[in-house]
Amino acid sequence: MNERALRGKVAIVGVGETRYYKRGQSPDPEFCMALEAILSAAEDAGVDPRQIDGFASFYDERSTSVRLANALGTNSLRFSNLVWGGGGGGGAAAIGNAAAAIVAGIADCVVVYRSMVQNTARRFGQGSDKSTIEGANALTVPYGVITPAQQYAMKVTRYMHEHGVGRDTLRAISLASYHHAQMNPRAVMYGKPLTGQAYEDSRWIVEPFRLFDCCMENDGAAALILMPAERAAVATKSPVYILAAEQGGDPQGSSRSHNAPLYATSGFTTLAPRLFDRAGVKPQDIKFAQVYENFTGGVLMSLAEHGFFEPEEANEFLVLDNLIAPAGKLPLNTSGGNLAECYMHGLELQIEAVRQLRNQSTAQVAGADLGIVISGPMVNPVSNLILGTADTL
Amino acid sequence: MKNKRFYLPAGMPAPVPEADGLDAPYWQGTRAGKLMIQRCRQCERWQWGPEWICHRCHAFDLDWEAVAPHGRIYSWERTWHAPMAALKDGVPYLSVLVELVHADGIRMVGNLLGDPLQEVKIGAEVRAVFEPHDEAPSPYTLVQWEYK
Numbered sequence: 001m002n003e004r005a006l007r008g009k010v011a012i013v014g015v016g017e018t019r020y021y022k023r024g025q026s027p028d029p030e031f032c033m034a035l036e037a038i039l040s041a042a043e044d045a046g047v048d049p050r051q052i053d054g055f056a057s058f059y060d061e062r063s064t065s066v067r068l069a070n071a072l073g074t075n076s077l078r079f080s081n082l083v084w085g086g087g088g089g090g091g092a093a094a095i096g097n098a099a100a101a102i103v104a105g106i107a108d109c110v111v112v113y114r115s116m117v118q119n120t121a122r123r124f125g126q127g128s129d130k131s132t133i134e135g136a137n138a139l140t141v142p143y144g145v146i147t148p149a150q151q152y153a154m155k156v157t158r159y160m161h162e163h164g165v166g167r168d169t170l171r172a173i174s175l176a177s178y179h180h181a182q183m184n185p186r187a188v189m190y191g192k193p194l195t196g197q198a199y200e201d202s203r204w205i206v207e208p209f210r211l212f213d214c215c216m217e218n219d220g221a222a223a224l225i226l227m228p229a230e231r232a233a234v235a236t237k238s239p240v241y242i243l244a245a246e247q248g249g250d251p252q253g254s255s256r257s258h259n260a261p262l263y264a265t266s267g268f269t270t271l272a273p274r275l276f277d278r279a280g281v282k283p284q285d286i287k288f289a290q291v292y293e294n295f296t297g298g299v300l301m302s303l304a305e306h307g308f309f310e311p312e313e314a315n316e317f318l319v320l321d322n323l324i325a326p327a328g329k330l331p332l333n334t335s336g337g338n339l340a341e342c343y344m345h346g347l348e349l350q351i352e353a354v355r356q357l358r359n360q361s362t363a364q365v366a367g368a369d370l371g372i373v374i375s376g377p378m379v380n381p382v383s384n385l386i387l388g389t390a391d392t393l
Numbered sequence: 394m395k396n397k398r399f400y401l402p403a404g405m406p407a408p409v410p411e412a413d414g415l416d417a418p419y420w421q422g423t424r425a426g427k428l429m430i431q432r433c434r435q436c437e438r439w440q441w442g443p444e445w446i447c448h449r450c451h452a453f454d455l456d457w458e459a460v461a462p463h464g465r466i467y468s469w470e471r472t473w474h475a476p477m478a479a480l481k482d483g484v485p486y487l488s489v490l491v492e493l494v495h496a497d498g499i500r501m502v503g504n505l506l507g508d509p510l511q512e513v514k515i516g517a518e519v520r521a522v523f524e525p526h527d528e529a530p531s532p533y534t535l536v537q538w539e540y541k
Contacts, residue, residue, distance in 0.1 A: 134411050143488050153470040157470060257442045258468075258490050
């Protein structure tokens with residue numbers, strides 16, 4: 001095995017979450033939520049929170065490593081890391097960075113976390129009210145192309161046009177998340193099932209996305225604790241191993257005014273083959289997928305780019321029966337995901353992948369030993385990772 | 394846009410050139426009813442959006458040339474949920490991505506003029522329509538599109 005690889009060298013030993021709320025409904029401030037999630041993950045891992053010597057997050061995380069280290073009484077802060085880029089594209093990348101720091105001996109116990117409480121922060125789905133605009137945004141905002149849904153709708157429409165993909169695929173992705181959320185008491189949409197008719201009757205946000213094609217906005221925090229593999233077996237009965245984690249995007253993927261050379265992609269055309277190659281597994285070995293749904297169209301594209309089906313096969317593959325636990329071809333977003341569990345910028349998807357591999361999911365996939373997490377399709381950079389049980393090493 | 398001067402309602406953010414001047418020739422061009430786009434003097438390829446360097450040959454030798462103001466619809470979207478307060482009474486509206494095949498396939502975002510409920514055909518030929526906002530504190534001109 002290549003020495004310059006993560007495969008099997010780092011394990012996720014603990015996961016923790018706060019209760020998840022609808023946006024603006026958290027009774028606690030954001031920083032408190034971050035602490036609660038980290039303490040919960042440390043307890044799950046059986047480690048003293050003071051031992052955590054690294055902090056990794058992504059996007060605009062406001063709970064900084066130094067404030068957390070101070071609050072927790074960290075013995076020695078050795079690694080502070082934030083992945084650039086919008087939304088949840090850095091979710092798997094933050095885990096990859098944490099793992100890289102561990103493999104390099106920079107840190108021994110790293111927490112990957114995200115905290116979001118929006119009652120004080122600007123909402124994601126609304127433009128600002130500035131009177132002027134410049135740079136890349138000046139080429140789109142004056143034409144009403146402002147929000148993430150609008151930035152990506154044209155990409156998805158072009159993709160569906162090029163490959164003859166129908167909107168039923170998007171509905172199946174949405175219904176799968178809602179289906180799994182009904183088994184998950186932590187899910188914000190628990191007890192609120194979605195029917196195909198209700199999906200079709202929901203209002204358009206921006207074509208081709210209806211309301212239920214778009215992620216929620218939520219308050220909460222989530223955390224995962226990573227340690228070197230050789231120490232992980234001591235810390236926990238069921239370590240989950242990182243087989244590979246990659247980050248990046250297609251060439252010139254964030255070119256201004258929608259000029260990315262490979263326009264109709266979700267950004268994984270180079271990353272996906274690299275991920276499987278470095279993990280030493282194939283798409284057909286994967287037992288479940290947790291795929292970041294900013295919008296269902298990104299899930300469609302990224303699953304094809306990862307080789308689970310050819311774009312021309314999307315209409316046949318993306319039907320509800322194939323996407324649900326315990327025995328679908330590729331159970332998808334088995335906790336409810338960003339659409340129906342919680343939009344914790346996709347970190348809840350990483351935690352659900354760990355649960356599946358520990359055999360602890362509320363929608364357990366039969367024989368789950370290898371799973372994939374795909375973070376932030378269509379943003380730039382994006383990232384992905386493959387996790388496995390000890391048996392897969 | 395039969396009876397209105399602007400496709401979208403008033404109150405949209407006004408584009409201003411970047412502080413470092415990178416895209417100023419583009420915005421100056423639109424005021425004169427021209428589509429000014431970057432073209433590398435070394436490798437002669439068109440480039441959009443603007444950058445200080447040619448992506449292909451890395452020359453810092455980019456010229457601005459007028460490109461014929463027409464293209465083909467590459468993709469589109471119809472917005473129903475207003476993304477900001479100024480657009481509350483402006484939905485639905487159509488935005489298009491237009492490919493300028495004769496300029497190395499560069500793409501531009503604009504609105505498709507006419508009925509917002511009209512069918513949009515990917516591949517259809519469109520021409521640019523310049524939409525001047527002369528009364529703005531810093532006057533500017535948007536580039537819209539209509540079927541040929």
